[in-house]
Amino acid sequence: MASSPIDLSLALVTAAPDAADWLVVLPVALCIATGALLTMLRGRPALQGGLAVFSLAVLVLLNIGLVSHISASGPVTMMMGRWLPPFGIAFTADMAGALFSLSGSVVALAAGVYSLGDINEKGRRHGFYPFLMLLMAGVSGAFLTGDIFNLYVWFEVLLISSFGLMVIGSEDRQIDGAVKYGFLNLVATTLFLIATGFLYGIFGTLNMADIARKAAGFSGTAPLMTLATLYVFAFGMKAAAFPVNFWLPASYHTPRIVVSALFAGLLTKVGIYALLRTGIMLFPAERAGLSGVIATVAVLTIISGALGALAQSDMRRLLGYLVVSGIGAMLAGLSLGTVEAVAGTIVYGVHSMLVMGALYLAIGLAGRAAGTFEIGGAGGLWQRQLPLSALTLVLFFAVSGLPPFSGFWPKLMLVKAALADGAGWLAAALLIGGFLTTIATGRFFLIAYWRPSSSPQRGEGGPKGRMRGNTGSELAEIPPYPPFGHLLPAGEKGQAAALLPVALLTLASILIGLYPEPLIAAAKTAAEGLVTPSAYIGSVFGGEP
Amino acid sequence: MEPVFAVLTGLFFAFAVYLMLSKFIIRVLLGVAILGNAVNLLIFINGRLLREVPPVLAAGLDVPAGPVANPLPQALILTAIVISFSFFAFLLVLSWRAYEALGTDNTDRMRLAEPETSPLPPEGY
Amino acid sequence: MNSLILRTIAPVLVSLMVLFSIFVLLRGHNEPGGGFIGGLIAVAALSIYGIAFGVGAVRRALRFHPATIAGAGLMLATLSGLVSALFGAPFMTGLWVTPVIFGTEIPLATVMSFDIGVYLVVVGAIGAVALSLEEEEDDA
Numbered sequence: 001m002a003s004s005p006i007d008l009s010l011a012l013v014t015a016a017p018d019a020a021d022w023l024v025v026l027p028v029a030l031c032i033a034t035g036a037l038l039t040m041l042r043g044r045p046a047l048q049g050g051l052a053v054f055s056l057a058v059l060v061l062l063n064i065g066l067v068s069h070i071s072a073s074g075p076v077t078m079m080m081g082r083w084l085p086p087f088g089i090a091f092t093a094d095m096a097g098a099l100f101s102l103s104g105s106v107v108a109l110a111a112g113v114y115s116l117g118d119i120n121e122k123g124r125r126h127g128f129y130p131f132l133m134l135l136m137a138g139v140s141g142a143f144l145t146g147d148i149f150n151l152y153v154w155f156e157v158l159l160i161s162s163f164g165l166m167v168i169g170s171e172d173r174q175i176d177g178a179v180k181y182g183f184l185n186l187v188a189t190t191l192f193l194i195a196t197g198f199l200y201g202i203f204g205t206l207n208m209a210d211i212a213r214k215a216a217g218f219s220g221t222a223p224l225m226t227l228a229t230l231y232v233f234a235f236g237m238k239a240a241a242f243p244v245n246f247w248l249p250a251s252y253h254t255p256r257i258v259v260s261a262l263f264a265g266l267l268t269k270v271g272i273y274a275l276l277r278t279g280i281m282l283f284p285a286e287r288a289g290l291s292g293v294i295a296t297v298a299v300l301t302i303i304s305g306a307l308g309a310l311a312q313s314d315m316r317r318l319l320g321y322l323v324v325s326g327i328g329a330m331l332a333g334l335s336l337g338t339v340e341a342v343a344g345t346i347v348y349g350v351h352s353m354l355v356m357g358a359l360y361l362a363i364g365l366a367g368r369a370a371g372t373f374e375i376g377g378a379g380g381l382w383q384r385q386l387p388l389s390a391l392t393l394v395l396f397f398a399v400s401g402l403p404p405f406s407g408f409w410p411k412l413m414l415v416k417a418a419l420a421d422g423a424g425w426l427a428a429a430l431l432i433g434g435f436l437t438t439i440a441t442g443r444f445f446l447i448a449y450w451r452p453s454s455s456p457q458r459g460e461g462g463p464k465g466r467m468r469g470n471t472g473s474e475l476a477e478i479p480p481y482p483p484f485g486h487l488l489p490a491g492e493k494g495q496a497a498a499l500l501p502v503a504l505l506t507l508a509s510i511l512i513g514l515y516p517e518p519l520i521a522a523a524k525t526a527a528e529g530l531v532t533p534s535a536y537i538g539s540v541f542g543g544e545p
Numbered sequence: 546m547e548p549v550f551a552v553l554t555g556l557f558f559a560f561a562v563y564l565m566l567s568k569f570i571i572r573v574l575l576g577v578a579i580l581g582n583a584v585n586l587l588i589f590i591n592g593r594l595l596r597e598v599p600p601v602l603a604a605g606l607d608v609p610a611g612p613v614a615n616p617l618p619q620a621l622i623l624t625a626i627v628i629s630f631s632f633f634a635f636l637l638v639l640s641w642r643a644y645e646a647l648g649t650d651n652t653d654r655m656r657l658a659e660p661e662t663s664p665l666p667p668e669g670y
Numbered sequence: 671m672n673s674l675i676l677r678t679i680a681p682v683l684v685s686l687m688v689l690f691s692i693f694v695l696l697r698g699h700n701e702p703g704g705g706f707i708g709g710l711i712a713v714a715a716l717s718i719y720g721i722a723f724g725v726g727a728v729r730r731a732l733r734f735h736p737a738t739i740a741g742a743g744l745m746l747a748t749l750s751g752l753v754s755a756l757f758g759a760p761f762m763t764g765l766w767v768t769p770v771i772f773g774t775e776i777p778l779a780t781v782m783s784f785d786i787g788v789y790l791v792v793v794g795a796i797g798a799v800a801l802s803l804e805e806e807e808d809d810a
Contacts, residue, residue: 017758017760025760029748032748035741035744036741036743036744036748038741040741040745042741078760078761080761081761081763153628159632167639172646172657175642176658178639179639179655180658183636187580194584197584197587200588250658250659311666313664313665374664375666376664631795634799
């Protein structure tokens with residue numbers, strides 16, 4: 001035994017990786033490196049914004065490269081540190097992960113551009129940009145990793161960064177929201193960890209390709225059902241599925257609006273992605289067994305989200321409920337589990353990322369212009385802010401699922417998939433949810449944008465400098481909203497610059513609505529890759545069985 | 546050994562859940578700390594138990610001489626400890642700030658973000 | 671804390687602890703130890719120094735802001751992972767060089783620079799938390 005020569009090449013991947021394989025790792029490495037650089041530059045807040053936006057733009061380009069590489073040659077894997085799978089940590093990107101990663105980086109870029117005019121010196125000193133980059137590292141890592149414990153680590157990376165982002169400004173309302181957000185998300189990730197501990201006990205491996213390969217042998221046994229249930233519960237909590245979604249409307253309206261946009265665009269979708277990865281790829285038989293439960297949860301999420309949106313008088317809280325309602329639609333696709341349904345979920349995820357991110361940013365601008373986030377307190381925005389109002393109208397149509405915008409196609413795909421599966425009630429819930437959302441957003445638009453400003457004090461004063469206190473006696477009890485006067489960028493130019501990211505995201509939504517074929521085709525590829533993961537497994541283990 | 550540890554883990558979870566069901570933040574915080582340890586113990590048992598053989602290679606060897614304890618759960622637990630430690634630190638500071646800012650650690654009274662007297666939604670057009 | 675005993679012993683104790691933390695960091699590759707535990711020992715040393723002489727003294731002694739130290743460590747760790755790209759190996763592959771300095775073979779590796787990065791991240795991040803908590807206590 002003593003010091004016998006061991007052929008280490010048997011335990012190592014000796015072949016050099018393709019240059020293109022680096023695309024799997026580079027998004028994460030870029031975000032971490034930029035985050036580290038920005039942390040070191042904390043004394044130079046002026047530099048930070050430009051650097052962060054630049055590296056987010058590079059991130060988008062890297063993700064475009066990754067998507068095109070995958071669509072050309074299938075899933076890509078890189079083993080960390082040359083270790084042979086399944087022993088080393090694998091980074092494996094397939095179409096599903098790459099699509100989510102791409103749209104996530106687009107939202108982050110838009111939020112980064114918006115933040116240039118929204119995050120002041122103090123916010124930068126608190127580390128907005130380092131946290132933003134580390135959040136993106138966590139999000140990219142979660143989408144691209146091929147190891148389930150590594151997925152947990154990226155969840156924690158993005159969670160810690162999101163805590164940092166949530167309390168920037170340290171207002172009392174933010175602290176209140178962050179307490180609920182923090183504790184409930186911690187419980188959710190702990191559930192994820194519990195499930196992963198059991199998974200390791202059952203399979204003895206943490207590599208997702210390896211698990212997918214072995215899960216068929218355990219199919220139908222009680223431990224696997226427990227695992228699947230735990231994962232659905234944990235990720236359902238992260239994704240804000242009813243009835244474990246109350247942390248979302250309690251917290252998403254409290255931070256800076258650009259932070260809300262990031263969270264709405266990214267975090268819940270990471271939960272959905274993880275649900276797809278575990279439910280569809282790892283434990284398909286168990287997910288099928290749970291499909292009744294998931295479908296019920298989906299319907300309740302859709303309806304409760306839409307009803308919650310109807311009951312809100314605060315613009316940002318209304319959006320929080322719209323996020324929840326969208327999650328329900330994605331869960332509907334998960335409960336059906338067919339290729340068409342999963343593709344619908346993926347398209348819905350991409351649409352929801354872009355549109356919800358854009359909506360929060362647009363509402364941020366509307367709130368600035370109106371001086372309040374009360375729907376009833378605003379008014380006449382159409383006359384004063386025509387471009388913003390037009391963009392918001394498009395986004396409202398998109399989120400309600402009306403053609404010809406991006407929300408229409410995924411809803412169509414999901415409804416078709418539900419009807420094909422004989423789940424008419426699920427299709428009905430999707431349509432009713434869309435109808436209620438249309439009412440909620442339509443009323444919002446009519447009152448806050450279309451109706452001329454009713455209160456006499458705000459008629460001639462114009463948008464600038466109006467803060468609060470003129471919301472009527474009935475509303476006087478509400479704690480004051482943060483004064484954002486000091487954040488207003490100077491003049492018309494600043495307004496146009498802040499409008500740019502909203503306009504670009506809206507344009508993306510319109511483009512997807514008018515020309516959906518490429519996205520739908522990519523989503524179908526992604527869904528097939530999840531339902532039959534042989535290509536994914538092959539990319540990790542090479543040609544071996 | 547495993548049954549003893551399993552029962553111990555169960556007790557940890559029971560305490561954690563009991564504490565987290567409280568409406569006072571400080572008890573929830575203690576519950577979270579215990580929950581983290583319960584999960585670590587759970588992962589540890591899931592890696593199978595083996596006594597007195599630490600997974601450290603002796604000098605000059607490429608592979609361990611004889612069976613050793615499974616090092617992977619230990620690595621996982623180390624990661625989980627680091628993470629739960631930093632979470633606990635963050636939540637502790639956050640709870641303290643919340644107590645200072647809101648004057649209470651009763652979650653029922655922490656209604657600043659979701660005021661109880663929020664106005665009705667607009668009822669007409 | 672105003673204790674003569676502590677203030678007399680603190681410099682000795684702190685320098686010993688920092689030395690020990692570096693020892694633990696370097697021995698970490700083949701034996702128990704490593705960047706994380708080394709960093710924690712260093713933070714413990716900083717806290718003792720802070721208790722004895724106040725947070726301001728620690729900040730002056732560190733020269734850099736703790737967040738800057740953490741950022742530098744994170745950068746070092748990331749770069750250590752990326753070095754392997756130049757040698758046709760996947761991300762995070764450990765690469766070794768053994769230069770002979772003064773007749774002694776010194777094994778150096780990207781694994782070690784990664785560990786030093788972890789050490790710095792822990793010192794910076796946990797140090798920042800510890801210092802801010804001690805600062806609050808000083809205020810009270």
